[in-house]
Amino acid sequence: MTGDHLAFGADRLVVMAGPCAVETREQLLSTAHAVAAAGAALLRGGAYKPRTSPDSFQGLGPAGLELLAEASAATGLPVVTEVLDPRDVERVAASAAMLQVGSRNMQNFPLLREVGRVDRPVLLKRGAAATIDELLHAADYILREGNQRVVLCERGVRAFDPATRYLLDLAAVPVLKSRSDLPVVVDPSHGTGRRDCVVPMARAAVAAGADGLLIEVHPAPHEALCDGPQALLPEDFSALMRDIDTLAGMLGRRVVRPGSRSSATAP
Ligand code: PEP
Numbered sequence: 635m636t637g638d639h640l641a642f643g644a645d646r647l648v649v650m651a652g653p654c655a656v657e658t659r660e661q662l663l664s665t666a667h668a669v670a671a672a673g674a675a676l677l678r679g680g681a682y683k684p685r686t687s688p689d690s691f692q693g694l695g696p697a698g699l700e701l702l703a704e705a706s707a708a709t710g711l712p713v714v715t716e717v718l719d720p721r722d723v724e725r726v727a728a729s730a731a732m733l734q735v736g737s738r739n740m741q742n743f744p745l746l747r748e749v750g751r752v753d754r755p756v757l758l759k760r761g762a763a764a765t766i767d768e769l770l771h772a773a774d775y776i777l778r779e780g781n782q783r784v785v786l787c788e789r790g791v792r793a794f795d796p797a798t799r800y801l802l803d804l805a806a807v808p809v810l811k812s813r814s815d816l817p818v819v820v821d822p823s824h825g826t827g828r829r830d831c832v833v834p835m836a837r838a839a840v841a842a843g844a845d846g847l848l849i850e851v852h853p854a855p856h857e858a859l860c861d862g863p864q865a866l867l868p869e870d871f872s873a874l875m876r877d878i879d880t881l882a883g884m885l886g887r888r889v890v891r892p893g894s895r896s897s898a899t900a901p
């Protein structure tokens with residue numbers, strides 16, 4: 635599915651939300667319905683997970699893609715999901731409206747070239763130790779293959795203090811905007827790794843001029859197979875969406891809703 639939900643840029647704010655990983659049909663569908671009801675524009679969930687340890691849950695793979703397609707049909711939300719391997723790009727693009735290239739793959743040049751050749755917008759996440767320059771060069775690899783629909787994502791960088799999982803670099807938003815016309819979204823979930831920091835930093839990201847947010851939501855975070863400590867409960871996500879609406883109004887912006895009309899151009 636494509637269309638208005640993917641209308642990043644200008645005065646619009648696009649909120650992508652869902653579980654870190656697709657775990658079960660019930661978990662995905664309940665999260666998808668909850669984030670749709672709260673006003674998210676895209677459902678985000680991983681079928682292929684880039685895990686630090688090979689012993690950790692790696693995602694459901696193709697079965698996860700099928701569940702994402704089912705959740706998309708059930709809610710009307712287009713899906714954004716990560717692709718890890720250049721050989722899977724076509725298969726993932728068949729189930730998803732937008733492809734995510736994760737931070738660990740920001741400089742996987744064969745993957746960047748491959749997603750540069752498909753007709754899908756690409757969410758390109760900043761590497762945890764990547765400079766702004768390196769992120770923009772990574773985007774160039776995609777753009778150069780012909781795909782102009784690249785969305786940059788600040789998701790925190792590695793720093794000295796373990797108080798948060800990463801250090802969310804909100805100054806990256808205005809800096810990227812001064813250097814590029816590409817939309818910039820912020821992921822406060824990975825950027826802090828802490829549920830109690832996600833809402834304040836999401837609000838701050840909107841105030842800093844972000845074009846969208848990526849928020850992890852899980853119906854039972856303590857049971858999550860991946861990233862539970864940073865997942866919002868559905869009701870917390872709903873409350874955040876109300877805040878975002880208020881902030882957007884103050885800033886002359888509007889939150890993209892499923893089905894809302896827009897004269898947006900790509901991405
Ligand atoms: C994710 O989005 O679930 C993810 C693994 O993020 P990152 O690539 O930023 O670590």
Ligand code: MN
Binds near residue numbers: 654655824850860861
């Ligand atoms: Mn995650």
